[in-house]
Amino acid sequence: MRTLASDRLVLEPLVAAHADAMFAVLSDPAIYAYENAPPRSADWLRERYARLESRQSGDGTEQWLNWVVRLRDGAPIGYVQATVDASGHAAIAYEFGSAWWGQGYAREAAQAMIDELVAHHGVRSLAAVLKHANFRSLRLLERLGFARASTDAHALADVEPDECLMQRDAAAA
Secondary structure, three states: OOOEEOOOEEEEEOOHHHHHHHHHHHOOHHHHOOOOOOOOOHHHHHHHHHHHOOOEOOOOOEEEEEEEEEEOOOOEEEEEEEEEEOOOEEEEEEEEOHHHOOOOHHHHHHHHHHHHHHHHOOOOEEEEEEEOOOHHHHHHHHHOOOEEOOHHHHHHOOOOOOEEEEEEEOOOO
């Protein structure tokens, strides 16, 4: 994995040493309005990050690519991640502290990640799953060229009734 840079951001490959700084970012309760829960502790997060440093699933069939997103001045603001399978499909996700919402950082970071996935990891298609009620995330994905998946695609995916599957070809704008 490489460190990535955009106009305002640096995306660093995630390592266990990021846990303390990211614990503060990920403890923001606003992030969890739609799903998940904050990390239990910095130690718990450090252990999770240490497992993710392998960059692959236990059976070796998936690449786990995770980047901590920092402002150019060094402050961490969130992360972007992708799970890439052998067929060139990537499932992406992201989380950013609410203090940085609405400023285009998530779009900038996600686009930098997508560009990297296409150029250096053989990704040909992308997907993301979100709660129907998460309009902020829906707008972000639409700006990144994602569209709602078909009913058939929803049926094939492991998507809950209150979730929406978004998809895009890697070549899309």
